[in-house]
Ligand SMILES: Nc1ncnc2c1ncn2[C@@H]1O[C@H](COP(=O)(O)OP(=O)(O)O)[C@@H](O)[C@H]1O
């Protein structure tokens with residue numbers, strides 16, 4: 087059994103093989119071969135298995151539900167690895183009123199976006215790549231919003247790689263207190279935060295995709311973020327890298343005021359940031375602007391070293407009619423402050439402007 091498991095884990099199928107296998111399924115909504123070109127939104131293949139996200143119209147959800155169980159089982163047999171099929175209802179039904187479908191944000195119309203009690207607005211901080219400074223930006227932005235007198239919280243949606251507790255100096259905090267079945271978020275520097283890092287400590291989160299979505303819901307809705315008397319003004323969501331399940335789940339779970347896209351200046355990062363930006367647009371989430379992080383380094387003599395190139399954030403913003411919210415240089419003091427869970431006012435200069443735009 088274990089040997090079979092290891093063999094399965096070692097030989098993940100290619101994307102083409104997954105598509106080929108999908109074309110052996112009958113689409114229960116049409117009675118014909120599943121049209122992978124039209125329906126596949128994303129295929130993720132890794133050592134844990136295959137996740138296929140199909141983008142369907144909401145009206146066909148019921149008819150296509152068997153794909154999630156029977157369809158996935160059939161693919162599992164064929165591909166010899168764990169397969170999940172997820173249905174997302176991004177598309178309006180073909181018979182839906184055309185004008186309405188043009189005007190309404192498509193996805194929001196078909197999703198039940200219940201606000202989080204006592205939270206005024208929710209903003210995602212995302213990028214295509216890891217290591218470009220999403221978590222740093224989230225934390226510094228929270229400090230800047232807090233300095234403007236706003237009530238701020240952070241959800242650490244990076245379930246596998248939580249870094250918010252450390253960056254806020256919350257590492258030694260014990261598990262969150264529970265009251266009336268809700269977690270009470272610990273507060274550091276006046277910022278409330280909830281993270282798998284607080285719940286699981288140093289133990290790595292080992293979860294399959296559906297569990298991750300549950301964990302995200304728990305962090306978002308199982309937490310008492312504010313009260314009638316003291317509602318949270320802004321809840322920032324520190325996203326994991328990429329454009330995966332968490333992004334879809336978040337956009338389907340809560341009404342997002344928008345997303346901020348973080349990139350570094352070089353092309354490879356910009357390319358991934360662009361994918362992320364387009365994913366949010368596709369999910370009906372407004373892009374509030376772009377932040378270029380690690381925009382060079384100015385040495386003691388005043389010479390500017392464009393370490394990761396220049397202008398990527400500006401170019402991306404121009405291409406997509408978005409705003410470049412800030413270009414934040416490399417600053418070793420910022421890195422050290424994040425390591426220690428500290429922040430001082432001298433580090434906030436670049437973030438005040440962004441917080442003004444948001445508030
Ligand atoms: N502008 C910056 N100057 C110096 N170090 C930075 C800057 N932005 C981020 N870092 C550092 O880079 C590393 C990765 O940042 P992080 O915010 O964890 O990225 P991500 O969340 O995108 O994976 C961290 O050690 C962080 O302190």
Ligand SMILES: [Mg+2]
Nearest residue numbers: 220221244249
């Ligand atoms: Mg991070």
